[in-house]
Amino acid sequence: MLQVARWRIILVAVVTAMGIAFAFPNFVPERLRNSIPDFLPSQGINLGLDLRGGSQLLLEVDIVSLRAQQLDNVADQMAGALRDADPQIRFTGRGVVGDTARIRLIDPTQMERARTALRAIAVSPTGGTDPIYAYTESADGLIEARINEQHMRALSRQAAQQSIEIIRRRIDPTGTSEVSIVRQGDQRIVVQAPGVSDPEQLKERIGQTALMTFHLVREVSPEEAAGGILPPGTMVVGPYGTIGQGSEVVERRARLTGENLVRASVNTDPQTSEFVMSFQLDRQGALTFCRITREYTNQRFAILLDNQVLTAPRINEPICGGQGQISGNFTAQSASELALMLNAGALPAPLTVIDERTVDASLGQDSIESGARASAVAGLVTFVFMILAYGVFGIFACLALIVNFTLIIGAMSMIGAALTLPGIAGLILTIAMAVDANVLIYERMREEAATGRSPALSIDAGFNRAMITIFDANLTTILAAMILFQFGAGPVRGFAWTLSIGVITSVFTAVLVTQILVAWWFRIARPKTMPI
């Protein structure tokens, strides 16, 4: 009777200790957090933008232009496929009309062969079973292609994913600021920049066009370049971010643009085991590149992104296969970063800002303060009320509540979920609701005692009988929180986090912590009647 299993005590002790360890950094001033020993967590709660101040942008991939681009591409692919057929299938009238890419066979009797050739380019690159383009044929030789909606969604998702890397590079080239950029759904990107109170600059940098171009380098002495003495038709370009190595004087005219690049990847040179960059050009690009490299062997050419030098390697030999290698001062990281940029130099599709929120840091600070004040008052009121109502058992409930609060703070810090203003409201509500489990247990004890049972029996029965109710009642709250997650935008999601964490910890503390406290008290006090 009233024995608490040892494993329960150990569980409570371990969980509480962990809660304290994870919650602790929040009560240490920012500057002292570094002095917390390494084996202890030192991460505080992640404050949402509405509390710390900053800007949030919701960007959407412009599906209309993405589709237009893609249709253009499809028309090209169709032309290529017909041209490559053996013997060649002659066509005319290649173009894009509405949401179809179309091409017209000069000889409609070759439709059968055209169908075979076109089927090959409609095979899903990701191994899907459905063709990515749907063709419609007319008797006069007109073939229309529509992009499968599912493929379009995949493309849009891909575009959003690529845009994330590009945006990060543009607004956070050094990787030091706390900007968070994540994809949301198939075509959206959320950019959160804490501490930025004017998002204009942010938007400008996101919107800038990253154009990749290949230029020939003119070797001009640095003195002359600095003095502004430049050969005609050239310009000075600075290094790109941290990857570029220095300024160069290059021809104004671009010999090749990023449109011709198919893919860039990182390899290691088998002889020197240095990191090198491999790239693959399309057919047109390969021809141009072959001509340039033959003509300008032993000169250097520069790869520019937004008119800043990424790299300026020397041409060692003519490159005609459309494939090339850039060797240089690469580390694994800088090479893969470069590859990333080359692969995703320009935004794959225009992005539009569809939702923008900015909160001044002072406003956020005010929200934190009023939230903290309200929580403190709510906590205090609950304490006083519970102690007044239940006496010594009320004190147990309060202790359980303190453990509960610590666990919530600890769990929030551990998970790194953002605490938002509605989240604080959720916290306050959780404090109030957490005592519900205690109340259910205590009321049950009172009822049992009223039927004439001994205190020990009443207490035991109170815990056991109330369990089912507590379980049922709290599971429904978890269900509500789950829906909030599904539906929730930023701040509401913060609320869902505190609510669901709060429900779990409150059941844990109200049941286990209170049980242990009551058992200890019982052993010491040996009461003849129930105190409540």
Place this chain on the structure above:
Amino acid sequence: MASSWWPLIRLLPKKTNLTYVKFAGFAAFVSIALCVASLVSIFTGGLRENPIEVYQQAEGSPVARFGAIMEHGFNLGIDFRGGTSMLIEAPNPIDQEALRALGNSAQEGDVEVQGTTCRPANAPPYCAILNFETSPDQSATVEEIRRGLPTVAEGARITSVDAVSAKVSEELFSGGLMALGLAMLLMMIYIWFRFEWQFGVGAMLGLLHDVILTLGIFSFFRIEFTLTIIAAILTIIGYGINDTVVVFDRLRENLRKYKKMPLGQLIDLSLNETLSRTIITGCTAVFALIGLLFLGGEALSGFAIAMLFGIICGTYSSLYVAAPVILLWGVRRGREGGEARAAPQPAR
């Protein structure tokens, strides 16, 4: 325990004999009347608009037109209405007309200007809110206002900007309503699964009652309806079901315990047995929320009002709506009691 009055819980009678079921008819009348009033308020924008006119003026499909009525029913915040809202603070009084003129020069749509209290307390003393429709080149508009601001009020600055496009606001609005519907459905299924279908229907009606009344209050008093309010209503649903489950749980237990007692009497008994818990939990929640209402600042006051009202509603509805509804259909009793699986009788 020394004194006789402490702990206070002793003052609560251990056994009460309130008769709820006797008043169920009256309560049902009141509840239905209040729900109807709330719905009327929602459909007429708090008795301010004629829904038929709104319907006729709206464009698009009947569903979209119906949606327009709903949108007119509430004082929708920027989240759901779409548009741009800027909070401006200045050390000197702000000339609202000049600010309106600035807004008008920056873009074409209607401009709404209103004075407001500043946060935090030590901020410059004069604040104003500038609202207008989100224009396509939204950043340019905001930038223009930012540039023009010094001419309107010296030293003024923008402390917050919310710009929501029509697309996003529509999604948020429909998403919010969907979340509410889904939440109620899930709760009903859960209760059905754990209890009996009559309990599920009772819980559902209780929730519907709470939600409609809360929405009615928001519609009638034109309290700003934001994303946070949706969160509050979902929490009210959670709390309401929590209350209802506690009552139902006891009812199920008593159904097994007293096989011969008439259902009405059984419901009364169960409600009485859980009364002290209802009072205490309700009181703590209400006290905490009152603290939030007065100390949580303006940003959370809407949330606190919604929660406060919803919790009172939820407590009432689990006593007078959810439980009596079960009376309407009765419950299958007998061999297996209220539960499908054969549970052992509690040792008595």
